[in-house]
Amino acid sequence: MKILSAAQIRALDQATIQAEGITSVELMERAAAAFTEWLLEKLAAHPQREVHVFCGPGNNGGDGLAAARLLHLAGQAVRVWLLPAARHSADFTANHQRLPSEVPCIELDAYQLPELSSSAVLVDALFGTGLNRPLTGVAAAVVHYLNNSSAPVVAVDMPSGLLTDAPQPKSSPVVCAHYTISFELPKLAFLLPQNADYVGQWELVSIGLNTTVIHKTPVDNYYTDLKLLTNRLPARQRFAHKGTYGHALLLGGSYGKIGAAVLAAQACLHSGVGLLTLAVPAVGYTVAQTAVPEAMALPDVGQDYIGELPNLKGYSVVAIGPGLGQQPDTLRVLEQLLRTCPAPLVLDADALNLLGSNRHLLALLPPDTILTPHPKEFERLTQPAHDDYHRLELLRAFCARHRCYVVLKGAYTCIGTPTGTLYFNSTGNPGMATGGSGDVLTGVVAALCAQGLAPLDAALLAVYAHGRAGDLGAQQIGQMGLTAGIIAAHLGPALEELTTPPTF
Numbered sequence: 001m002k003i004l005s006a007a008q009i010r011a012l013d014q015a016t017i018q019a020e021g022i023t024s025v026e027l028m029e030r031a032a033a034a035f036t037e038w039l040l041e042k043l044a045a046h047p048q049r050e051v052h053v054f055c056g057p058g059n060n061g062g063d064g065l066a067a068a069r070l071l072h073l074a075g076q077a078v079r080v081w082l083l084p085a086a087r088h089s090a091d092f093t094a095n096h097q098r099l100p101s102e103v104p105c106i107e108l109d110a111y112q113l114p115e116l117s118s119s120a121v122l123v124d125a126l127f128g129t130g131l132n133r134p135l136t137g138v139a140a141a142v143v144h145y146l147n148n149s150s151a152p153v154v155a156v157d158m159p160s161g162l163l164t165d166a167p168q169p170k171s172s173p174v175v176c177a178h179y180t181i182s183f184e185l186p187k188l189a190f191l192l193p194q195n196a197d198y199v200g201q202w203e204l205v206s207i208g209l210n211t212t213v214i215h216k217t218p219v220d221n222y223y224t225d226l227k228l229l230t231n232r233l234p235a236r237q238r239f240a241h242k243g244t245y246g247h248a249l250l251l252g253g254s255y256g257k258i259g260a261a262v263l264a265a266q267a268c269l270h271s272g273v274g275l276l277t278l279a280v281p282a283v284g285y286t287v288a289q290t291a292v293p294e295a296m297a298l299p300d301v302g303q304d305y306i307g308e309l310p311n312l313k314g315y316s317v318v319a320i321g322p323g324l325g326q327q328p329d330t331l332r333v334l335e336q337l338l339r340t341c342p343a344p345l346v347l348d349a350d351a352l353n354l355l356g357s358n359r360h361l362l363a364l365l366p367p368d369t370i371l372t373p374h375p376k377e378f379e380r381l382t383q384p385a386h387d388d389y390h391r392l393e394l395l396r397a398f399c400a401r402h403r404c405y406v407v408l409k410g411a412y413t414c415i416g417t418p419t420g421t422l423y424f425n426s427t428g429n430p431g432m433a434t435g436g437s438g439d440v441l442t443g444v445v446a447a448l449c450a451q452g453l454a455p456l457d458a459a460l461l462a463v464y465a466h467g468r469a470g471d472l473g474a475q476q477i478g479q480m481g482l483t484a485g486i487i488a489a490h491l492g493p494a495l496e497e498l499t500t501p502p503t504f
């Protein structure tokens with residue numbers, strides 16, 4: 001799915017109106033109907049709750065007014081509160097006039113805001129994508145009032161006060177919604193941790209915006225859904241043999257952290273690799289042979305950490321990092337690897353930390369290398385970010401400069417590419433915030449590279465499948481019970497869902 005800017009959304013609304021020969025009020029009616037349907041479904045179990053719709057002066061307020069009418073027609077008790085304003089949008093006015101007289105509609109007074117019971121449901125239709133400056137005055141007072149209420153808040157399209165695709169000044173008032181019901185496409189603001197308290201749980205409802213225009217709109221940001229991943233992962237071939245699916249070399253582990261290498265190895269094997277060699281320090285040799293008998297184990301000369309680069313001939317991908325440690329000898333191995341690696345390269349964990357503390361080595365990164373940092377590791381490679389938007393700028397700049405792919409991990413993991421396009425992942429859950437789940441991801445990326453996938457496809461598919469495996473695991477044992485090993489065990493079904501079926 002494409003992620004459009006506020007200006008692009010406006011243009012898309014207009015283009016839809018033109019292409020379909022409808023009026024903007026008719027498009028607003030679609031938006032209000034989709035929102036109302038969602039809300040009525042939620043209210044089905046609590047029909048006696050009164051809905052209070054807080055409307056601003058623009059089209060977001062117009063959506064609120066139209067939704068209030070539709071809720072009333074559906075038999076729902078509803079009240080409208082209007083933000084005082086000098087001017088209103090034409091579609092606001094049209095829907096204001098259409099509001100049945102039985103629906104109470106009262107202008108808000110900043111000094112006398114209504115007292116609401118906690119059984120009420122509050123709809124925030126103050127401002128949407130048209131917001132262009134921080135809220136002040138009565139609007140700010142209403143935001144504080146909504147945020148201090150004990151009743152649930154449902155935002156129409158955007159929580160009011162939140163910008164669609166840029167940071168707002170710190171301490172500017174923003175509604176903290178429990179739910180945000182947004183139209184058609186996800187907004188960049190929804191995907192960033194700093195906005196979590198404002199957006200709450202977000203859902204998309206379709207209002208039939210023009211697909212041809214969406215298709216033609218050039219964007220920098222995508223939200224990775226199943227559709228975007230179609231036809232990227234070929235099915236296994238009937239006459240395949242283990243040589244068909246590549247040979248991965250995985251370097252990792254140090255005293256006390258052999259488990260990280262083992263988890264990456266298990267994930268790699270669960271992701272379709274043909275052959276896997278696991279290079280570990282001598283202390284990990286027996287562990288590796290026992291825990292992952294499917295992999296060939298290569299003991300290093302170093303007892304507790306890796307100190308020598310193995311012969312790299314014959315491998316289809318090299319991945320290094322999980323549990324690696326940061327010993328000087330290991331740093332030399334990494335430098336030699338960067339200088340000589342003939343195969344695609346995947347860097348994670350301590351391999352990234354070593355790069356971060358030896359930045360001159362970044363110049364040696366082979367083009368198309370895949371790096372998988374979490375935000376702290378990324379910061380060590382670049383600089384601290386002022387906020388999540390700045391971090392995305394740093395990500396774009398880093399990928400362009402080093403011609404590499406960076407998988408910036410978290411909820412909505414963001415994959416940066418050398419061309420500047422960012423891909424935000426849609427799978428995964430907070431149960432995955434547990435030690436070792438990143439190591440599992442490294443194994444999946446390595447396996448897909450070994451099978452010959454281009455770096456972008458390998459990163460996109462691996463991140464999606466890893467999150468999906470986490471979701472499947474959590475379905476079985478809950479988010480609290482999730483472990484990295486369980487994520488690895490669910491990779492098979494997750495990848496199966498992504499596999500292109502043979503053409504008929």
Ligand SMILES: NC(=O)C1=CN([C@@H]2O[C@H](COP(=O)(O)OP(=O)(O)OC[C@H]3O[C@@H](n4cnc5c(N)ncnc54)[C@H](O)[C@@H]3O)[C@@H](O)[C@H]2O)[C@@H](O)CC1
Nearest residue numbers: 013028031058059060127128129130131132133134135157
């Ligand atoms: N035809 C359309 O364009 C559609 C628009 N829709 C709704 O319309 C919304 C966008 O509507 P608008 O563009 O009218 O904008 P908003 O309703 O978000 O804001 C209204 C106006 O308030 C003013 N404003 C901006 N920031 C302000 C601030 N801090 N304090 C006071 N006033 C401020 C601006 O002039 C803005 O145009 C969407 O979020 C969505 O809810 C939907 O009905 C779908 C169709």
Ligand SMILES: Nc1ncnc2c1ncn2[C@@H]1O[C@H](COP(=O)(O)OP(=O)(O)O)[C@@H](O)[C@H]1O
Nearest residue numbers: 409410411428429430432433435436437438439
């Ligand atoms: N709240 C979350 N929602 C979705 N995915 C998450 C969440 N928290 C963590 N993850 C995923 O789990 C993995 C954690 O990786 P990382 O921080 O490197 O852990 P570790 O170093 O313990 O292996 C990443 O792939 C990340 O995207």
Ligand SMILES: [K+]
Nearest residue numbers: 124127158160
């Ligand atoms: K809103």
